[in-house]
Amino acid sequence: MNNLKGKNAILYRRVSTTDQKLYGNSLNAQQSSLKDFCNKNSMKIIKEFQEDFSAKNFNRPEWKKLNEFAKKNKSNIDYLLVVDWDRFSRNTYDALGVIQNFEKISVEVNCINRWVDYNDPNQKLMQLMYLGMPEVDNKVRSQKVKVGMRQGLKEGRWNVKQPIGYIKGKDELGKPLMRKDPFKAILVRELFELFATGLYSQNELLKINKFKLLNLSKSNFSRILKNIVYSGRIRVPANNEEPEQVVNALHKNIIEIETFNKVQYHLGVKSRYKQKPKKFDNTLYLRGHLKCVKCGSNLTGSGSKSKTGKIHHYYHCNPRKGCNERFKIKDAHVELINLFKGLKPSDEVCELFKMVLEDHYKTSKESQYKEIKSVENDIVKLEERQNKLLDKLLEEVINNVTYKKHSENIDFEINEKKQKLINLSNYQKDLREYIEFGLKLMQNLDVFFEQGDIHIKNKLLSSIFEEKMEFDGEKYRTLKFKESFDYMYKKINELQHFENKTGDNLSNVSRFVLEMGLEPIRPLLIIGF
Numbered sequence: 001m002n003n004l005k006g007k008n009a010i011l012y013r014r015v016s017t018t019d020q021k022l023y024g025n026s027l028n029a030q031q032s033s034l035k036d037f038c039n040k041n042s043m044k045i046i047k048e049f050q051e052d053f054s055a056k057n058f059n060r061p062e063w064k065k066l067n068e069f070a071k072k073n074k075s076n077i078d079y080l081l082v083v084d085w086d087r088f089s090r091n092t093y094d095a096l097g098v099i100q101n102f103e104k105i106s107v108e109v110n111c112i113n114r115w116v117d118y119n120d121p122n123q124k125l126m127q128l129m130y131l132g133m134p135e136v137d138n139k140v141r142s143q144k145v146k147v148g149m150r151q152g153l154k155e156g157r158w159n160v161k162q163p164i165g166y167i168k169g170k171d172e173l174g175k176p177l178m179r180k181d182p183f184k185a186i187l188v189r190e191l192f193e194l195f196a197t198g199l200y201s202q203n204e205l206l207k208i209n210k211f212k213l214l215n216l217s218k219s220n221f222s223r224i225l226k227n228i229v230y231s232g233r234i235r236v237p238a239n240n241e242e243p244e245q246v247v248n249a250l251h252k253n254i255i256e257i258e259t260f261n262k263v264q265y266h267l268g269v270k271s272r273y274k275q276k277p278k279k280f281d282n283t284l285y286l287r288g289h290l291k292c293v294k295c296g297s298n299l300t301g302s303g304s305k306s307k308t309g310k311i312h313h314y315y316h317c318n319p320r321k322g323c324n325e326r327f328k329i330k331d332a333h334v335e336l337i338n339l340f341k342g343l344k345p346s347d348e349v350c351e352l353f354k355m356v357l358e359d360h361y362k363t364s365k366e367s368q369y370k371e372i373k374s375v376e377n378d379i380v381k382l383e384e385r386q387n388k389l390l391d392k393l394l395e396e397v398i399n400n401v402t403y404k405k406h407s408e409n410i411d412f413e414i415n416e417k418k419q420k421l422i423n424l425s426n427y428q429k430d431l432r433e434y435i436e437f438g439l440k441l442m443q444n445l446d447v448f449f450e451q452g453d454i455h456i457k458n459k460l461l462s463s464i465f466e467e468k469m470e471f472d473g474e475k476y477r478t479l480k481f482k483e484s485f486d487y488m489y490k491k492i493n494e495l496q497h498f499e500n501k502t503g504d505n506l507s508n509v510s511r512f513v514l515e516m517g518l519e520p521i522r523p524l525l526i527i528g529f
Helices: 018-023 026-040 061-072 092-104 121-154 184-196 202-206 218-226 257-272 329-342 347-394 400-425 431-443 445-451 454-464 483-498 506-512
Strands: 008-015 044-052 079-082 108-111 233-236 245-248 300-305 311-316 326-328
Touching: 008 026, 008 061, 026 044, 026 079, 044 061, 092 108, 092 121, 121 233, 121 245, 184 202, 184 218, 184 257, 202 218, 218 257, 311 329, 326 329, 329 445, 347 400, 347 431, 347 483, 431 445, 431 483, 445 454
Parallel strands: 008 044, 008 079, 079 108
Antiparallel strands: 233 245, 300 311, 311 326
């Protein structure tokens, strides 16, 4: 530290956060110490630099300015001074490289509190320690933060940025506990519930006006749908020998677990069977639902201008394949409406079908009640097993590893039973509404179709027909219906035989009811009306 008199120095001081810069006195304290050192040693201060930025690397705004200044004025600078080495850097490897670069332009980097004599090899070793200590300190603190955050996750406390639909909050002890956003949580729940029906793509949902308020991109929306935190659970990632686990969260859920599971199912299905997005045309709404009766290829559609300038639209095959199949769209559209009218059951049959359904489900209620009680008993027994397991852990009969292994298995069984219980409880939920709407849809399929927009038309066609339709220019060939629609339609038709009979007991026709394993109406109910 000898012979510093008359030497020129640039000063660098740093804090790591804006709060320290605005409210603390660290920068002022550093400035005072550096100036006192220079005055004491009769050194001339050429320029000062200060900033609030992390020292993990040298990609810092003010440091870049300092670096440029030093290069341009290298002939007039002898020292770059800092108060402590941790103000200079918290990365040993980077710091040594920067010190070497400054050495090449004859500028010595040094610290007023832990001065290093570069001519003494022993002090070079000390410098390595000075530079290494801040890096080790950073890593120790980082590890503590990670351990603390992981422990918080295991306790069910979400401790990172709140996902869309939640806002910051605190519990009764003043600890962070996010809470539902009163406005966005409702929209997020609707997004999950609509996607869970399987009738909407992510793109379709994002185009609905009210959801635009969430300002979601497709990638953000996809991440939301996969985020288990919305169901009131938290996924704790694996760490060393500790496996990944899912725990119950302390915050309130926005959606039910069964809704989340349905969404994951549809995400999996759609990822396995990716299709190109369909281009909908209000005029050619059957495009994508027709195939050629001659060659079996998919039909497309287009407009053709006549000599008078009027445009006529046709469905046609691809001429490049050598097929000249072609017919007017009006013929195909009118015949489809006639087909829907032909599917219409009479009012009397619908009433009978409704009575049969209601009677069937009433008689099955007792067996359903017994099954619910059985599942509830299973859950109680599993919870008792879990409590006994905990007692054994507390009594040190078993170790923590054994407890976790068996406890996780029991948790899985309990969740499965609870899911089954929810399904059983929801079995008759809104049954009358489903029956009423389903039959109304069957009786007015032509009206619903004609009045629906292009998206509803496409959803109806996809929900009713198993395969693409074949139109020969006059009529549709035998159509293959979706299993659920076909089953319901056939059962209603069979009831036609009982339409004019009197005195038939409901039990005599109950065999025509849809079986409990099949979902007859629901797929058509959430079509969008």
